[in-house]
Amino acid sequence: MKKRACHPVRPPGTGRPRTAFGVDDIFRAHGEAYRRNHVLTPPQLAVMRDIEACRTATLGGHLDVCPDCGHERPSYNSCRNRHCPKCQSLEQAKWIESRLERVLPVPHFHLVFTLPHEINPIAMRNAAFVYDLLFDAASGALFKIAADPEHLGVQPGVTMVLHTWTRDLRLHPHVHAIVTGGGLVPGTERWIPARSRFFLPIKVLGAMLRGKVLAALRTAYERGKLDLGGDCMPLADPAVFKRLLDRLYDKKWVVYAKRPFGGPEQVFRYLGRYTHRTGISNQRLLSMDDEAVWFHTRDDNVATLTPDEFIRRFLLHVLPAGFKKIRHRGLLAPANVNTRLVVARRVLDAPDPPPRTPIDWRERLLRLTGVDPTLCTCCGATLVRRPLSDDRLVPVVAGAPNPVPEDSS
Numbered sequence: 001m002k003k004r005a006c007h008p009v010r011p012p013g014t015g016r017p018r019t020a021f022g023v024d025d026i027f028r029a030h031g032e033a034y035r036r037n038h039v040l041t042p043p044q045l046a047v048m049r050d051i052e053a054c055r056t057a058t059l060g061g062h063l064d065v066c067p068d069c070g071h072e073r074p075s076y077n078s079c080r081n082r083h084c085p086k087c088q089s090l091e092q093a094k095w096i097e098s099r100l101e102r103v104l105p106v107p108h109f110h111l112v113f114t115l116p117h118e119i120n121p122i123a124m125r126n127a128a129f130v131y132d133l134l135f136d137a138a139s140g141a142l143f144k145i146a147a148d149p150e151h152l153g154v155q156p157g158v159t160m161v162l163h164t165w166t167r168d169l170r171l172h173p174h175v176h177a178i179v180t181g182g183g184l185v186p187g188t189e190r191w192i193p194a195r196s197r198f199f200l201p202i203k204v205l206g207a208m209l210r211g212k213v214l215a216a217l218r219t220a221y222e223r224g225k226l227d228l229g230g231d232c233m234p235l236a237d238p239a240v241f242k243r244l245l246d247r248l249y250d251k252k253w254v255v256y257a258k259r260p261f262g263g264p265e266q267v268f269r270y271l272g273r274y275t276h277r278t279g280i281s282n283q284r285l286l287s288m289d290d291e292a293v294w295f296h297t298r299d300d301n302v303a304t305l306t307p308d309e310f311i312r313r314f315l316l317h318v319l320p321a322g323f324k325k326i327r328h329r330g331l332l333a334p335a336n337v338n339t340r341l342v343v344a345r346r347v348l349d350a351p352d353p354p355p356r357t358p359i360d361w362r363e364r365l366l367r368l369t370g371v372d373p374t375l376c377t378c379c380g381a382t383l384v385r386r387p388l389s390d391d392r393l394v395p396v397v398a399g400a401p402n403p404v405p406e407d408s409s
Contacts, residue, residue: 154183157331
């Protein structure tokens, strides 16, 4: 099938209420054909399988029955795959609750470290290596400059989240870093704050990021550690690879910096917007048919892709199995949580975090949406949960409303 370019258009029916559907519907309608015509990695195959089965009879579930009015509602199990758009909201809320007890009462800065698009072909064939390198180079540059007495001379706390997409699902590896505005002087119990509207010199950070990434790429190339098949085959020629590095050394690498947060309470709630985000949310999808998928991009523009191209772009962002997309460094690193972070909290006179009370997914869903999944939507009576027998299973219909998740905690 011929691929369509992504460009602003209006899908059929724009202006009317959109049909409720999701990435799972696109996979169920077009995934089998896509798998026949393309070679996929095991993680990509697993993501497609999980998303297609999420909250359907395939994964089993229960039947919620109202004893008063007799209304029945199936509650199907969630796939819990981190790439599934349906499964992230409750996981995000759970993560935020667990992190709030570690937030420090200081301003925080939001930095974004991005790889130039020229590295994308290498990243597609060496995802784990390139994404690890981005984390290490970004945090290495950050901590080296922060430790310099001419700037701050401290160790800050950092939480980093990897994103790999643009709004139209093209490959765009970048790391969001939320950094404490200041840090502890190494070997002491002294906290030095950053200036209120300035953390570290951004141009120096960009240059250091460039140096670390390109040095690591050169070393990996010389040691034969890079997979240079497919679109990367020309880079197997040392002269071609050298020209690529030379172009990247001559290019200005930009680190984006936002203004600091208004208060520490906002930090992880803000970061939560990034931690569990997938390449595209179901809310951005507008319409689909046999020829195209329409979805919102930016500034009210709409992208049009063939189903084949939509699936290809979505699968670009499937991470390698076991890859950690959220990482904590410096004062927030796991090794420092019970040592240096405790010192920082004491020096800053941070209040003790409130005791955590375990809650199940129903309570968390109620807090997030105001919807109580234990009550009948028709009469408000308390639902009774029963096994979902085979003869009561509801077939999967593209565009049908999503059943309530059964075990999204």
